[in-house]
Amino acid sequence: MAEDKxxxxxxxxxxxxxxxxxxxKLFGEGLEAxxxxxxxxxxxxxxxxxxxxxKGGAIAxxxxxxxxxxxxxxxGTALAVPRSALPALGEGEYYHADLLGLAxxxxxxxxxxxxxxxxxxxxxDVLEIERPDGKRFMVPMHTEAVPEWNDERLVxxxxxxxx
Amino acid sequence: xxxSVWKGPFVELQLLKKAExxxxxxxxxxxxxxxxxxxxxxxxxxLTFNVYNGQKFIPVSVNEDMVGHKLGEFSPTRxxxxxxxxxxxxx
Numbered sequence: 726m727a728e729d730k731x732x733x734x735x736x737x738x739x740x741x742x743x744x745x746x747x748x749x750k751l752f753g754e755g756l757e758a759x760x761x762x763x764x765x766x767x768x769x770x771x772x773x774x775x776x777x778x779x780k781g782g783a784i785a786x787x788x789x790x791x792x793x794x795x796x797x798x799x800x801g802t803a804l805a806v807p808r809s810a811l812p813a814l815g816e817g818e819y820y821h822a823d824l825l826g827l828a829x830x831x832x833x834x835x836x837x838x839x840x841x842x843x844x845x846x847x848x849x850d851v852l853e854i855e856r857p858d859g860k861r862f863m864v865p866m867h868t869e870a871v872p873e874w875n876d877e878r879l880v881x882x883x884x885x886x887x888x
Numbered sequence: 889x890x891x892s893v894w895k896g897p898f899v900e901l902q903l904l905k906k907a908e909x910x911x912x913x914x915x916x917x918x919x920x921x922x923x924x925x926x927x928x929x930x931x932x933x934x935l936t937f938n939v940y941n942g943q944k945f946i947p948v949s950v951n952e953d954m955v956g957h958k959l960g961e962f963s964p965t966r967x968x969x970x971x972x973x974x975x976x977x978x979x
Binding site: 733734736752753803811814820822846847849850851862863864868884 | 951970
């Protein structure tokens, strides 16, 4: 997997005030994780200030955005950083973004499809896998269902592959 | 009004039977169910249920903290897709 694959952390939803601040919708681990990054979109935007908006989002100020007109033009822009800029993982941890697009195979090497989504509905992480014929099924991300995975493929236990 | 205590928690009998069989055999294959209203019992811990949400089956791996909840609580019927971002998982 390419180490510099862009990972979208937030999106600009509109302008805030008249001085060039923008409202952000957060996708990742939250405000603290976002504030560790300074450059977004290959250096096109440089973060100067970031604060909580009290509604689950954030208010940000970028060096390249001097006024409200410029801020309004950025509406809909996704803020991405390279995968290599994300913090290192601990033992047994994984980024959802790393699993997306991985080829899923059975324990015998039979291709099943590819991972298209990683969800968590309160029980455990769940992978959604799309077969080549377009049909989809879901697999829990635990050792019995997914014995192993690496940068190229994800092994799914046959008992869980029937969906 | 809460359910009367003397009745005990509701669970579909067929599902309970399947879960007990799986526990006895040590089988870890997911149990497919449409019974979203069934309560998660202590004997379900460690099993995986594929719970129908009206469109697809969502795998629910039961742990101790989920006992007393309904299976349907972990298989939402509405989904709000977003970016994976820097979300982390652990197992």
